[in-house]
Amino acid sequence: MSETHEALPEQKPWMTLVQRAGAPVVSVLVAIGIGSVIMWVSGYDAMAAFAALFKGSLGSPKALGDTLLRATPLMFTGLAVAYGFRAGLFNIGAEGQLFMGGLAAAYLGVALAGWPPALALPALLLGAMAAGAAWAFVPALLKARIGAHEVITTMMFTYIAKYIVSWLVVGPLKAPGQIPQTNMIGVSAQLPRIQSLFSDATLEALPFLRLGRGHMGIFVALFFAVAVWLVLKYTTLGYENRAVGYNPWASENAGISVPATIIKSLCISGALAGLAGAVEVMGVHHRIFDQFSSGFGFTGIAVALVAKNHPLGVIPAALLFGAMSAGSGTMQLEADVPQKIVLIIQALVIFLIAAESVVQWFIQKRQKEALARAR
């Protein structure tokens, strides 16, 4: 115990760095380690599996494009959940706001067909943000006015959103044909693939630009990650958001309107989630149908957790989830590892990062004890 006491002062900055950035990395490595043991015990070649996972997610420009494609919606939902968390709000209904955002984009994309891209793209994105924010507004109002818990209300609104989309794609907005889906959005409203921006000659010279399905939505996502970070760090809006998250009573005393902050926070969260739906519609499917989201709103919670609710942390966290998702096909194909194993490794990462805050709490407790003893 005595060495803890001595080492305490100079250990501290190093410790914070490990805790902030290093710990998730360690968690991922430990998860890979445990995943290897699981695969080894189950009779799979762990080396081949991870080689395949790497190949399928980063091994070629096309694979990298697939990782970007899958990371894009997660970046938005991760930001949405993280922004709410910062105000102490658990927006579990990002999925519903995503559906409404996607619906708005799909509708506007058809309605505004023929508009030039410079107008159509922002119009769709703004429309999706408005739809997502509107969908979060009622739960936000209920929370701010009568204290109805947002975990219940946003979740219930998710069901409503999904059923609305489900009804529209079967009924009023259904495109002709056998499949329940809307008409394709106009070409000018689609987010182009990254590789389509370059000429064949450029692609020949710079083959790393052949990013397959990766589309421009990733840049929109990166832009918003930085924007959210700036807002949180440097604006009054962001300051109020954080203050209410730390301590609503103290904030109230300091003159911040807690109800107004709650409404603003959840609506911004909803707008970000709405963008996730928009990029999926504009960049991937070009239309909306019943199951167009594979639970991105819920995966966003895990992304925010791994990122520790830091907007810039959401970028690598979403890329990590995107990479795992992109690599799972190759793992099945080349290493014969069932997709369930990839899911287990994903779950391990989340679990270990969540457990890491327990470890952190434990370390802090020990530090306090050591300090008390030193005095």
Add this chain to the structure above:
Amino acid sequence: MNTKWSRILAVALALTLLVAFVPGCAKKTTDEGTGGGTEEPKTTVKAAMVTDVGGLGDKSFNDLSYEGLKRAEKELGVEIKVLESKEITDYESNIDQLANAGYSPIFAVGFLMTDTVAKLAPQYPDTQFGGVDEFFDPVPANVVGLTFKEHEGSYLAGVVAGLATKEKALSDKINDANVIGFVGGMDVPLIKKFEAGFIAGAKSVNPDVKVISLYAGNFTDQAKGKELGYSLIEQGADVIYAAAGAVGLGTIEACKEKGALFIGVDADQYLTVPGSGDVMLTSMMKRVDVAVFETIKAAVDGNFPGGTIKEFGLKEGGVDLAPFHDFENKVPQSIKDAVAKARQGIIDGTIQVPDKL
């Protein structure tokens, strides 16, 4: 020291548990995948399938397609591979990877992959694609759409239901009301085929029967299925046919609780839904396995029916009624005769089953 050791022990225990748990659920797939003997004449055909997000273990389409693949491995000696999809985004990359790895034919299971197949097929002109439950217009030259005449099988289910609702000796669940029920998944043309066939079959043997149809709006919500089941039973339905995927599992529960007979769909649900025997009258089987196997066989023989939509009906063995199982001795000969007669009529073409309402 003591606490330190107990901590290490706890971690070790947790790890052991973790490791002990996983193999059970994980190992199975590859054993099945690589297990089958291949002493049969070798062929260079490598067949593969991509599941929809339901994945293997859905006891329905994906599992049935896999059965067809496994049968092809055993009987034709083809190499097989399954890629499971977790997200919609996986459809394209999974099909793409299989095509790149030289698999052909590649089966895409479920109508949600229709667009993806239509988009990728021209990029891989030398690869053959099979779309289970997919309808293409126009059909690319290297694609075959595998569809089913669900209305024909449903007609037989309707014959059974229409007669059973008047057959008090069959079960104490049969009431006096001349009412039967239908539970649909989504209100789409595909499910309308089931409904249309079912109603036509029931009316053919019991013109006064009242058929109540309810739709769940999706294929997954079991609670909704139960609710719809309750509602139908309250309105007097004593035989319920569900063409609604997992929603039907909830309807089975409703039938068990409130007392009604059930007709299953896709697979022989007597076998796939444990404990359903006392309400499961029969099932309308969609033999996806037959369709997949026949398509692989055609590919091996060099006459892959590319560029066409194949319709598998009663005649082709693509749809059929499952055995009555627990009800085998209770179902009167008159019902069995009526089913046999209807089956023959459909196969001869003397009975034309409507495929829409």
